[in-house]
Amino acid sequence: MARPGLYFSPEQQQRIVEAIRRLDIAFPHDNAVFLDEVIEAVHTVTRRVYGVRRYVQWLADAGVRRRPSNTTLQKAVDRAQGRGTAASGVVADAVEPWPIPSAHAETGTLSPGEERNRIASRAIGAPGAGAEWMEARIRAEVAERALEHEAARNRQLQAAMADLERRLGEALATAPAVPPKLTDATLERLEQTMETVSRLEGAANALAGTERFLRLQNDAVRQQTQNEADQLRQRIRTLEAEVAQLNAQIDAYRRAPERTTPVSRGWVKPSS
Numbered sequence: 001m002a003r004p005g006l007y008f009s010p011e012q013q014q015r016i017v018e019a020i021r022r023l024d025i026a027f028p029h030d031n032a033v034f035l036d037e038v039i040e041a042v043h044t045v046t047r048r049v050y051g052v053r054r055y056v057q058w059l060a061d062a063g064v065r066r067r068p069s070n071t072t073l074q075k076a077v078d079r080a081q082g083r084g085t086a087a088s089g090v091v092a093d094a095v096e097p098w099p100i101p102s103a104h105a106e107t108g109t110l111s112p113g114e115e116r117n118r119i120a121s122r123a124i125g126a127p128g129a130g131a132e133w134m135e136a137r138i139r140a141e142v143a144e145r146a147l148e149h150e151a152a153r154n155r156q157l158q159a160a161m162a163d164l165e166r167r168l169g170e171a172l173a174t175a176p177a178v179p180p181k182l183t184d185a186t187l188e189r190l191e192q193t194m195e196t197v198s199r200l201e202g203a204a205n206a207l208a209g210t211e212r213f214l215r216l217q218n219d220a221v222r223q224q225t226q227n228e229a230d231q232l233r234q235r236i237r238t239l240e241a242e243v244a245q246l247n248a249q250i251d252a253y254r255r256a257p258e259r260t261t262p263v264s265r266g267w268v269k270p271s272s
Contacts, residue, residue, distance in 0.1 A: 006054070008046070013061070015045050020062035031068050035076035049080050 008016075019041035027034040035055075042058070043049055052073040059067075068076075 006050075012045050016042055016058055017062045019045070020058060020064060024062070024064050024066070031066065031072060032076065034066075035068060035073060036079060039076055039080045043080070049077060052077065 020038055023034055023037045023041065027037065038055065038058070039049060042055070052070050055073055055077075056070075
């Protein structure tokens with residue numbers, strides 16, 4: 001005759017999965033302490049210790065990425081037996097689990113604070129897990145302080161907003177009524193002011209256009225003057241070169257020996 005399969009109520013399954021997820025966050029590096037706490041959490045819910053396959057299935061149901069080996073799981077089960085966690089010993093996977101009683105004393109369920117203290121005491125006593133737990137505890141305390149600070153700041157902002165709303169209501173209630181004539185006169189002055197501003201803006205735009213036109217003309221005149229000056233400088237350099245050439249020719253002519261005419265001494269008979 002086949003043995004009946006294990007059955008867990010939805011409440012049991014949900015509590016086990018949530019406990020495993022919390023423990024996975026609390027002990028991210030120490031698999032031994034993590035598995036000890038998982039077995040303890042399951043025992044708190046079902047009052048039993050199960051085989052390796054059942055814990056592997058629960059880890060998968062909880063979405064835990066780590067995959068401890070069967071040897072590591074078996075050692076954790078052996079440690080649970082050694083601590084005397086289950087008075088009736090290890091139950092096979094085919095044995096019907098103990099139903100959950102409703103009373104707190106019978107189930108052994110703990111409040112969140114008591115469960116956190118129990119895990120802390122066991123984690124600090126485990127080798128190599130004290131530093132990790134203290135770090136997680138410090139982070140939790142810092143997060144709680146930050147939440148408290150933000151809550152206080154939110155309360156202050158809400159009080160300030162309420163005070164501003166109250167002051168605004170008082171100001172609106174005590175504000176004197178404005179006569180209609182005064183309002184019409186004010187609107188008329190505002191319209192005149194806006195028209196004046198529009199005219200001034202048009203004049204400013206016209207002046208800006210005139211300024212741009214004058215700048216363009218000034219640039220054109222400056223460019224033309226620059227070109228004429230360049231031409232004059234080029235002409236001056238050409239004339240200077242011609243003057244230098246003429247001076248050189250004059251100097252060369254002056255340094256040349258003067259030609260002497262022959263002097264006749266008496267009468268010379270011409271040859272016949």
